[in-house]
Amino acid sequence: MTTAADAWQALADWEPRPLAGLVGADPEARLQLLVRSVADIRFDFAKTHLDEAAIAALLDLAKAQDFAGRRKALFSGGIVNPSEGRAAEHSAERGEGAPDPVHRAQLLHQRMRMLVDAIEAGAFGEIRHLLHIGIGGSALGPDLLVDALGRHGSRYDVAVVSNVDGAALSEAFAGFSPEHTLVAVASKTFTTTETLLNAASALQWLEEAGIEDALGRFIALTAHPDKAMEWGIDETRILPFSETVGGRYSLWSSIGFPAALALGWDAFADLLEGAAEMDRHFRLAEGADNICLLAAFVDQLYANRLGCQTRAVFAYDERLRLLPAYLQQLEMESNGKSVTLDGAPLGRASAPITWGGVGTDAQHAVFQLLHQGTHLTPVEFIVAREPDHLLDDAHHETLVGNCIAQGAALMAGRASEDGARHYPGNRPSTTILLDQINPRSLGALIAFFEHRVFANAVLLGINPFDQFGVELGKEMAKGLAEGSMEFDPATRALMLAALGD
Numbered sequence: 001m002t003t004a005a006d007a008w009q010a011l012a013d014w015e016p017r018p019l020a021g022l023v024g025a026d027p028e029a030r031l032q033l034l035v036r037s038v039a040d041i042r043f044d045f046a047k048t049h050l051d052e053a054a055i056a057a058l059l060d061l062a063k064a065q066d067f068a069g070r071r072k073a074l075f076s077g078g079i080v081n082p083s084e085g086r087a088a089e090h091s092a093e094r095g096e097g098a099p100d101p102v103h104r105a106q107l108l109h110q111r112m113r114m115l116v117d118a119i120e121a122g123a124f125g126e127i128r129h130l131l132h133i134g135i136g137g138s139a140l141g142p143d144l145l146v147d148a149l150g151r152h153g154s155r156y157d158v159a160v161v162s163n164v165d166g167a168a169l170s171e172a173f174a175g176f177s178p179e180h181t182l183v184a185v186a187s188k189t190f191t192t193t194e195t196l197l198n199a200a201s202a203l204q205w206l207e208e209a210g211i212e213d214a215l216g217r218f219i220a221l222t223a224h225p226d227k228a229m230e231w232g233i234d235e236t237r238i239l240p241f242s243e244t245v246g247g248r249y250s251l252w253s254s255i256g257f258p259a260a261l262a263l264g265w266d267a268f269a270d271l272l273e274g275a276a277e278m279d280r281h282f283r284l285a286e287g288a289d290n291i292c293l294l295a296a297f298v299d300q301l302y303a304n305r306l307g308c309q310t311r312a313v314f315a316y317d318e319r320l321r322l323l324p325a326y327l328q329q330l331e332m333e334s335n336g337k338s339v340t341l342d343g344a345p346l347g348r349a350s351a352p353i354t355w356g357g358v359g360t361d362a363q364h365a366v367f368q369l370l371h372q373g374t375h376l377t378p379v380e381f382i383v384a385r386e387p388d389h390l391l392d393d394a395h396h397e398t399l400v401g402n403c404i405a406q407g408a409a410l411m412a413g414r415a416s417e418d419g420a421r422h423y424p425g426n427r428p429s430t431t432i433l434l435d436q437i438n439p440r441s442l443g444a445l446i447a448f449f450e451h452r453v454f455a456n457a458v459l460l461g462i463n464p465f466d467q468f469g470v471e472l473g474k475e476m477a478k479g480l481a482e483g484s485m486e487f488d489p490a491t492r493a494l495m496l497a498a499l500g501d
């Protein structure tokens with residue numbers, strides 16, 4: 001049997017062919033090999049350097065790394081996060097997983113729904129605003145969902161406040177009236193400094209506004225209900241989710257509460273169903289037919305064969321403007337690792353740096369480097385067939401046309417004697433085309449990215465579900481605030497300059 005080392009060697013021996021040749025030689029075969037539709041989303045990898053030989057090497061790698069076994073473990077509650085001795089059961093929140101976690105998720109969703117109904121029925125008075133306080137995975141997902149899907153007729157004003165910089169909370173206070181505000185404190189651990197400080201300031205804001213029983217306006221979204229109760233939130237207003245749902249995979253749990261409240265329960269249920277459809281595809285599709293695995297093949301090709309240190313994602317859709325930030329956490333916190341599952345040095349590139357923005361804005365800001373810079377950067381375009389507005393068709397046509405033209409220009413390039421006007425071309429891109437952006441398609445899209453991250457982790461042999469890398473910085477920030485830690489002279493001088501003594 002081919003070992004992982006053999007498969008990596010085969011990839012090292014593989015030579016990329018020019019993109020224009022790959023696409024031009026037999027266009028029909030190319031499209032058939034590299035363009036697929038899953039959950040009404042078209043994934044187009046035709047303008048990447050992936051070819052049959054690279055796919056064969058990467059399929060061998062997947063086999064050598066027991067992709068099928070690890071995928072089975074993911075969906076059946078196996079310990080896929082060995083450093084923390086845990087399963088990773090975000091798919092169970094969508095109904096896809098082992099019976100027990102699926103049942104627990106259903107009970108949680110029932111409680112969420114009852115709370116949504118109670119708020120609507122006026123159990124908390126006349127609520128118009130939801131102040132959602134959380135950070136990282138406890139903020140990026142809900143923020144993305146509400147921003148993307150709540151643009152027309154969101155039933156509540158939602159502010160997601162994550163930064164401990166008081167300017168963020170002050171801005172939210174300025175837009176909300178205390179008597180109509182409900183506060184959701186979202187924290188898996190319920191120990192995160194920034195979140196607890198923001199929550200305490202929100203409580204003070206309500207109290208100072210004369211709200212009777214200000215704590216009664218708080219709900220908690222957490223995997224540690226005991227800690228939320230200690231903080232003062234009544235058990236009846238706590239929506240506890242499972243420890244086996246990772247923070248950056250948690251928008252499907254009660255962390256998604258703002259979306260369920262603002263968009264309505266049916267929309268939240270559609271979101272889960274869209275993700276479940278992608279779960280089923282990922283669980284059942286074999287080999288290169290599996291779109292999440294195929295995307296991971298492209299990622300490995302660029303990160304580990306062609307030396308690309310970054311991956312750029314551009315949403316050509318204003319509704320998805322927060323997607324790049326969401327993906328940064330999902331991809332970089334999951335796969336930004338340097339050791340394998342058994343703690344040995346990884347010895348190759350882990351996750352590339354994810355960056356990006358929104359099109360067409362980014363074209364006028366950063367695309368210069370993509371078209372002519374010295375870095376090779378695989379670019380991902382995300383675009384929808386249907387616009388979200390009633391303005392003249394010219395808007396959508398220009399938007400989509402620009403998106404498609406960028407991929408074509410990156411690939412084709414244009415030769416010129418004048419170096420400044422020379423476009424080298426042969427630059428890869430992937431295009432993800434959605435019919436519409438709605439709860440169902442967004443659920444499927446986000447689940448696609450989650451499973452692609454997992455597939456990459458399997459190919460690399462790393463654990464995508466822990467994040468010890470962020471702990472040291474947290475500890476030192478605490479040590480600095482409490483004066484309980486010794487720092488080096490340069491840091492001491494900086495502290496003195498910034499904070500006084």
Ligand SMILES: O=P(O)(O)OC[C@H]1O[C@](O)(CO)[C@@H](O)[C@@H]1O
Binds near residue numbers: 135138188189
């Ligand atoms: O939900 P919590 O426990 O407040 O953590 C917030 C975020 O902080 C992290 O632990 C990183 O510091 C993320 O993984 C997580 O999403």
